[in-house]
Amino acid sequence: MANQLTRYATVATVGTVGEGHFFGGIALGARTTGAGVLVGVVDRVQVLQFVLPFRASFNRVVTRLLTAGGAGKLYGVALYDVDKNLIVESGALDANAVATNNTTITLTQLEPGIYWFAHTSDSATTKCTAFDLVQLPSLLTGIDSPRMGLAANAASTPGTFPATLGAINGAVVVNPVVSLFGLE
Numbered sequence: 177m178a179n180q181l182t183r184y185a186t187v188a189t190v191g192t193v194g195e196g197h198f199f200g201g202i203a204l205g206a207r208t209t210g211a212g213v214l215v216g217v218v219d220r221v222q223v224l225q226f227v228l229p230f231r232a233s234f235n236r237v238v239t240r241l242l243t244a245g246g247a248g249k250l251y252g253v254a255l256y257d258v259d260k261n262l263i264v265e266s267g268a269l270d271a272n273a274v275a276t277n278n279t280t281i282t283l284t285q286l287e288p289g290i291y292w293f294a295h296t297s298d299s300a301t302t303k304c305t306a307f308d309l310v311q312l313p314s315l316l317t318g319i320d321s322p323r324m325g326l327a328a329n330a331a332s333t334p335g336t337f338p339a340t341l342g343a344i345n346g347a348v349v350v351n352p353v354v355s356l357f358g359l360e
Contacts, residue, residue, distance in 0.1 A: 221327040234357040235283040245271035245299025250335030253355045256292035260341035268335030271302040298334030304353040322346025
């Protein structure tokens, strides 16, 4: 991948079962909002660019639903590479009941580099625990291109993601769903 560090002989690695993890969108942490935020604009993909400073292997993602979206409603989270190509997604997660979703995903290894975290939902009421980035939009949208916002293309089916992200509308504030990626 074009965004990967290749000049170093060794790279810090998080790749042991039960040890280490990272939060999608926020590799080094941020304040969380206990009240949760809407998972997203209905059937649209909200994104946040982040830098992963270490190699990471994972096959699980954990999210926490705080307010149910209703019967048959779905949400999901995903990771894209710097070129906006889908790497891995959670699949459609049930948004009908308040719960912590510990979901098995495809075993994936990411090298240090730049990535996009994404989330989507087909319900206007679904809320998850989320990072509170209310102070960051002006910083992340005031640079050469948006680093957070709404992808131009919609989710193909509820809770799932397009193969590539469209242009990013940086006028939309994204409070990313707290998504813990780890190896089990």
